[in-house]
Amino acid sequence: MGKKSLGVIGGMGPMATSVFFEKVIENTVAGADQDHINMIILNHATLPDRTSVILNKEENTFLDAVEEDIKLLERAGVANIAIPCNTSHYFYDKMQEMTGVNIIHMIDETCKEIHQSYGDNSKIGILATNGTVSSGIYEKGCNAYNMQLYKPNKVYQEQIMNTIYNVKSDLDIDVNVIENIIKDLIHNEGCSCVILACTELSCLKLSDEVIPYCVDAMDVLVERSIEYSGGVVKKAKS
Template sequence: MEKKSLGVIGGMGPMATSVFFEKVIENTVASSDQDHINMMILNHATLPDRTSVILNKREELFLDAIKNDFKLLEFAGVANIAIPCNTSHFFYEKMQEMTSINIIHMIDETCKTIHQKYGDHSKVGVLATTGTISSGIYEKGCNTYNMQLYKPNKVYQEQIMNTIYHVKSDLEVDTKVIEKIIEDLVHNEGCSCVILACTELSCLDLDDQAAKYCIDAMDVLVERSIEYSGGIVKS
C-alpha cells in the first residue's frame, strides 16, 4: 500500500501527544526506518482548554486558535489528520469544514470498534473530561451504533477529572482510583466495557484486571492512523 503522510495536531496535552507518537511507532510492523509512516506533529500546547471552552460556550476561542494548524498541515501535504484529544472532537464538523484533508474521527472509530466486538444494545461505560461528557459526543456515537452509554456519577466524575488534571500537571496519580471505577462500572453497573475517552488516561499504567475491560480511544486512533497512512498494524 502506498505510504501517505499523517498530520497530527497535538499538545492536548503534550504528554498524551508523546504517548500517541510512541504508540504509533510501537504498533507499526517495521524492520527498518522506511517501514514506519511519515508524521508531521504540531505540538500546539497553547490551544485553549477544551472543557472550559465547551462549558462556557466559547467554542470560537478554540476554533480561531486551531485554524492555522490546518493550513500548516495542508502546506506540508499530509493525507490525513489525527487529533489525539477526545474532547476536541466536539468541534469535529467545524474543524473538517476548515480543511479538505480527512480528519480521522476518533470517537466514531472507537464506537465502531466497540460495536464490532460487543454488538447491539451493549452498555458502554465512559471515563472522560466533564467537557467530553457534557458535549454528548460519545452518547451520540453509541446511539449511532445502537449501544447505550453509561456515564459515571458525580463523585466518580470528580475523581476522573482530578486524575486527568494531575497527569496534565505532572503530579502523582493513584491509578487505583481509576481501576476501582472501572471495576464498579463493569461488575455493578453491567457495562460490557469502559472507554478510556481522555488521552491523559492513556498515559496511566492500569493493572491487567482493569485494563482488560477497557477500550482506549487513543489505541483505536493509533491503529487507524497507521492503516490510513499505508502502514501495517501489529496484531
Template sequence: MEHKSLGVIGGMGPKATSVFFDKVIEHTAADRDQEHINMIILNHVTLPDRTSVILSGQGELFLEAIEKDFKLLELAGAAHIAIPCNTSHYFYDQMQEMTTVPIINMVDETLKAIHAKYGDNSKIGILATTGTINSGVYKAGCESYNMKLHEPNEAIQELVMDIIYNQVKSNLEVDPAVLEGIINELVYQEGCNCVIIACTELSCIPINKQTMEISIDAMQVLVDQSIVRSGKQTITEI
C-alpha cells in the same frame, strides 16, 4: 500500498501527544527507520482548554486558534490528520470543514470498534472530561450504533477530573490502581459491558491486563487507524 504522511495536531496535552507518538512507533510493524510513518506533529499547547470553551459556550475561541494548524498540515502534505484529544471532537464537523485533508474521527472509530465486539443494546461506560461528557459526542454516537452510554456519577466524575487535571496534566505520579478501580466498578457493579477511556490524559496511565480486557482506549483506536491509513500494518495484524 502507498505510504502516506500523517499530520498530528497535539498539545492537548503535551504528555498525551508524546504518548500517542510513542504508541504509533511501538505499534507499527517495522524493522528499520524507513518502515515507520512520516509524521508532522504540531504541538499546539496554547490552544484554549476544550472543556472550558465547551462549558462556557465559547467554542469559537478554540476553532479560531486551531484553523491555521490545518493549513500548515495541508502545506506539509499530510494525507490524514489525527487529533489525540477526545474533547476536541465535539468540534469535529467544524474542523473538517476547515480542511480538505480527512480527519480521523476518534470518537466514531472507537464506537465502531465497540459495537463490532459487543453489538446492539450494549451498556458502555465512559471516563472522560466533563467537557467531553457534556458535549454529548459519545452519547449521540452510542445512540447511532444502538448502544447506551452510561455516565459516571458525580463522585466518580470529580475523581476522574482530579486525575486528569491535578495529576496527569500537572505531571504528578498517578496510582494506576485508582483508575483500575473505577473501571472495575463501572463494569462489575454498574453492569457496563466495557468502559471507554475517552481522555488521552487517562491513556497515559498504564493499567493491568485484566482491566484492559474490560475497557477500550480511544487513543489506541486512533493509533491503529493512524497506522493503517498511513499505509502500514499494526503489529496486531502480523
C-alpha cells in the same frame, strides 16, 4: 497501498501527544526506518482548554486557533490528520469544514470498534473530562451504533477529572482510584466495557485485571492512523 503522510495536531496535552507518537512507532510493523509512517506533529500546547471552551460556550477561541494548525498541515501535504484529544472532537464537523484533508474521527472509529466486539444494545461506560461527557459526543456515537452510554456518577466524575488534571500537572496519581471506578462500572453497573475517552488516561499504567475491560480511544486512533497512512498494524499478542 503507498505511504501517506500523517499530520498530528497535538499539545492537548503534550504528554498524551508523546504517548500517541510512541504508540504509533510501537504498533507499526517495521524492520527498518523506512517501514514507519511519515508524521508531522504540531505540539500546540497553548490551544485553549477544551473543557472550559465548551462549558463556557467560547468555541470560536478554540476553532480560530486550531484552524491555523489545520491549514499548516494542509500546506505540508498530509493525507490525513489525527487529533489525539477526545474533547476536541466536539468541534469535529467545523474542523472538517476547514479542510479537504480527512480528519480521522476518533470518536466514531472507537464506537465502531466497540460495536464490532459487543454488538447492539451494549451498555458502555466512559471515563472522560467534564467537557467530553457534557458535550454528548460519545453518547451520539454510541446511539449511532445502537449502544447505550453509561456516565459515571458525580463522585466518580470528580475523581476522574482530578486524575486527568493531575496527569496534566505532573502530580502524583493513585491509579487505584481509576481502576476501582472501572471495576464498579463493569461488575456492578453491568457495562460491557469502559472507554478510556481522555488521552491523559492513556498515560496511566493500568493493571492486567482491568485492561481487558477497557477500550482506549487513543489506541483506536493509533491503529487507524497507521492503516490510513499505508503502514501495517502489529497484531496483538495472544
